[in-house]
Amino acid sequence: MTTHPDFSSPRIAILGGGPGGYEAAMVAASLGATVTIIERAGLGGSAVLTDVVPSKTLIATADLMTRVAEAGELGVKFDVDGGDFTPTMRADLKHINDRLLRLARQQSADIQKGLENQEVRIMIGSGKMLDSHTIEVLTADGTEVIEADAILLAVGAHPRELPTARPDGVRILNWAQIYNLDELPEDLIVVGSGVTGAEFASAYNGLGSKVTLISSRDRVLPGSDTDAAEVLEGVFERRGVKVLSRARAETVERTENGVIVTLGDGSQVTGSHCLVAVGSIPNTAGIGLEEAGVALTESGHIKVDGVSRTTAPNIYAAGDCTGVLALASVAAMQGRIAIAHFLGDSVMPLKLHQVASNIFTSPEIANVGVSEAEIDSGKYQADVVKLSLRSNARAKMRNHRDGFIKIFARKGSGTVIGGVVVGPNASELIFAISLAVTQKLHVDDVASTFTVYPSLSGSISEAARRLHVHM
Numbered sequence: 001m002t003t004h005p006d007f008s009s010p011r012i013a014i015l016g017g018g019p020g021g022y023e024a025a026m027v028a029a030s031l032g033a034t035v036t037i038i039e040r041a042g043l044g045g046s047a048v049l050t051d052v053v054p055s056k057t058l059i060a061t062a063d064l065m066t067r068v069a070e071a072g073e074l075g076v077k078f079d080v081d082g083g084d085f086t087p088t089m090r091a092d093l094k095h096i097n098d099r100l101l102r103l104a105r106q107q108s109a110d111i112q113k114g115l116e117n118q119e120v121r122i123m124i125g126s127g128k129m130l131d132s133h134t135i136e137v138l139t140a141d142g143t144e145v146i147e148a149d150a151i152l153l154a155v156g157a158h159p160r161e162l163p164t165a166r167p168d169g170v171r172i173l174n175w176a177q178i179y180n181l182d183e184l185p186e187d188l189i190v191v192g193s194g195v196t197g198a199e200f201a202s203a204y205n206g207l208g209s210k211v212t213l214i215s216s217r218d219r220v221l222p223g224s225d226t227d228a229a230e231v232l233e234g235v236f237e238r239r240g241v242k243v244l245s246r247a248r249a250e251t252v253e254r255t256e257n258g259v260i261v262t263l264g265d266g267s268q269v270t271g272s273h274c275l276v277a278v279g280s281i282p283n284t285a286g287i288g289l290e291e292a293g294v295a296l297t298e299s300g301h302i303k304v305d306g307v308s309r310t311t312a313p314n315i316y317a318a319g320d321c322t323g324v325l326a327l328a329s330v331a332a333m334q335g336r337i338a339i340a341h342f343l344g345d346s347v348m349p350l351k352l353h354q355v356a357s358n359i360f361t362s363p364e365i366a367n368v369g370v371s372e373a374e375i376d377s378g379k380y381q382a383d384v385v386k387l388s389l390r391s392n393a394r395a396k397m398r399n400h401r402d403g404f405i406k407i408f409a410r411k412g413s414g415t416v417i418g419g420v421v422v423g424p425n426a427s428e429l430i431f432a433i434s435l436a437v438t439q440k441l442h443v444d445d446v447a448s449t450f451t452v453y454p455s456l457s458g459s460i461s462e463a464a465r466r467l468h469v470h471m
Contacts, residue, residue, distance in 0.1 A: 009034050010343065013135050013146050015127045015287070016154035018045025019328040020318030022111050024152050024335030029118035031343050036146055037120055038127040038137050043111040045156050047328045049104050050176040055199060057100035058179075059360045062206030065089055066239075066362050073399045091207040094182040101179055129288030132312045136288075150314045150342045153294070153302060154335060155287060157280035157320035165191065165252035165276050171259050172252050172274050175200070185209045185273040189261050191249045192277035193220040195359050198232065200275055202361040205241050212242045212269055214249050214261065221359065225372060225420045227386065227404065228365045232422075235363065235402050244269070252276065282321040299323060306349030308338035316342065324350070327357055353418075356434040358427035363403045366430035369418025369437040370408055381411040382418075385466045387459050389423050394454035400424055405459040407433065409443045409467045416441050416464075423456060432460050443467040 012028045014021045017039030028035045042049055068076075068089060078087045115122060125139030127146075135146045159174035161167060169177045175196055186209065190201045193215030201213045213220065213236070220236070220243060221229040236243055248264040252274050259274040282301045289296065293312035295303045301323030308316045316338035319331030333350060340347040356368040375382045389395040389403040403423025410417050419433035436446050446464035451457045 010149045011147065012036070012150050012152065012339070012342070013127075013148035014038065014152045014154060015129075015135060016045060016152075016156055016319070016321075017043045017111075017122075018047050018154055018156050018319055018331060020154035020331035020335040021045065021152065022115060022335075023332040024154065024318065024339045025115055025120045026118060027336050027339045028343070029115075029120050031339070031345060033339075033343065035118075035120045036123060036148070037115065038123045038125060038135065038146070040124070040126050042105075042108045042124075043115065043122070044104070044108040045154075046158075046176070047156075047331070048107050048111065050179075052328055053104045053107055054100045054179050055175070055196075055203075056360055057103055058096060058207075059199065059203045059362075061091065061096050062203040063362055065091060065208070066206040070399060089208070091184050093184045093207070096207075097179045097181065127287065129292040129294075129315075132292045132315055150316065151292075152308075152335060152338050153287075153289075153310070153315065153317040153321060154319045154331065155283040155321045157282045157326070159276070160279045160281050162191075162249070162252070162276060162278060164250060165274070167276060168254065171254050171272070172276065174276055178275055181273070185271075187258070187271040187273070188212070189214065189252075189259065189269055189271040189274045190277060191252065191261065191274060192279070193217060193222070193243070194277065194279070195221065195224075197275070197277035199360050200277065201236070201241055202232075205236070205239055206362060210240070210271075212244065212271060214244045214247050214263070214269070216246065216248045218245055221365070224359065224365060225367060225406070225422075227372075227406065228367075228420055228422045231363065231402055231404070232361055232365065280320065280326065282323065284321055297323060304334070307341040307347060308334045308350070309341070314342070325352065325355060325357070327355065329357075330355055354434070354438045356430050358430065360427070363400075363423050364421075364426035366421045366426035367419065368430055368434040369416075371418065372406070372408065372420070375408060380408075380417065382408045383411055383467055384408055385463045387463045387466075389456065389459060392454070392456060392459045394456050394458070395423070397454065398424070400456075405429075405463050407443070407446075407460070407463045407467060409464075414442045414444065414467065414469055416443055416446060419460075421460075425456070429456055429460065432457060 010033045012033045014037040025037045127135045127137045167174045188209045189212045190197045205211045251262045258272045261269045295311040302317040304322045318334035359365040386406040406420040408418040416436035421429045443464045451461045
């Protein structure tokens with residue numbers, strides 16, 4: 001006999017307080033559920049405390065320093081009274097890191113306050129499922145068992161470590177430890193050329209470190225738009241980032257004053273510090289998944305369907321532990337969809353082709369919808385227009401030399417099905433293309449919408465105009 005929850009006030013337990021967890025808790029509470037959220041470290045999870053918020057705050061400082069370093073081109077001069085020496089910029093890394101960690105704590109506190117205002121019960125501790133309706137929670141005060149009609153798993157992931165490159169938090173670091181540094185690394189080696197590695201390489205180069213990026217692939221950002229990766233590689237070369245392509249780090253060892261990275265061919269790279277950014281591992285071990293009947297993929301991620309259901313009745317999952325897309329926005333959407341589905345609210349399955357994402361390098365790289373690789377493979381038939389920002393009046397005024405706007409329109413119908421933006425504030429500019437993709441707008445709809453002159457967004461409208469098909 002199947003038992004159904006009392007939907008007048010269903011009990012929902014959420015394991016993990018990151019974007020997938022706290023967004024779901026907000027929605028559940030607003031729909032009248034009794035909500036308990038269990039989190040080990042603090043509300044916001046790693047996204048707020050050790051990952052997204054800290055790294056993007058660090059990048060904000062690096063971006064400003066990069067702009068100032070190139071300000072001479074705009075006629076900005078720095079005078080020093082009483083001397084003829086040239087003033088220099090310096091990154092105060094202790095101040096930068098103190099600030100970003102403070103902002104992370106503030107953001108976490110704001111999230112906690114928002115949940116408390118919604119009367120969500122917050123438990124700081126670790127949880128383990130005993131079955132599909134029960135979680136045992138260990139807190140500083142002892143053990144408590146939580147009964148729930150539905151459980152949402154939003155347990156996140158942690159940095160993957162190489163057995164021959166164990167982080168020590170001093171010279172060999174992962175992305176959660178790097179904010180403990182008080183002094184700017186003189187010579188930073190970054191192992192891994194994916195999003196995390198590329199972002200930190202770009203940021204520390206902007207802050208003034210000498211940076212070497214070790215990539216096991218042919219280029220940086222191997223999973224991204226090829227044209228975008230080429231722009232970033234060109235910028236790296238101009239700004240002095242040394243990229244070692246098709247080079248695999250075998251070992252990372254401490255020396256008296258730094259680190260030695262030994263590559264697969266036996267050659268060695270020396271530096272003052274090494275950041276190991278080689279992916280992440282889902283936090284799915286030891287939390288009772290097997291007892292609850294929750295199946296995992298080969299990579300250890302939780303299997304979910306389009307509405308975030310796992311293989312166990314009444315258990316859902318959201319965020320990095322699902323391996324869908326490691327983005328805070330996707331985690332939050334998965335969490336909201338899970339709650340809506342369980343409570344019988346209107347719900348649309350997650351549509352990955354509508355997800356906009358951004359890489360916070362300098363310049364930024366944003367994309368949404370279909371990729372050009374999918375078009376080239378024949379999976380989609382589309383017309384492509386790419387406009388360099390070098391022809392954009394606002395970009396010239398601001399001395400932005402690197403970047404482009406690229407739009408993909410379905411052949412025949414002219415519907416916008418994807419796009420890429422490379423340039424300053426690409427994370428903001430992609431929204432216009434994202435809106436067009438989600439709402440299935442025609443290129444003429446985008447082209448006939450007013451943009452400000454001069455503006456970077458004007459190039460989005462111009463690209464759409466070039467995709468117009470005369471009938």
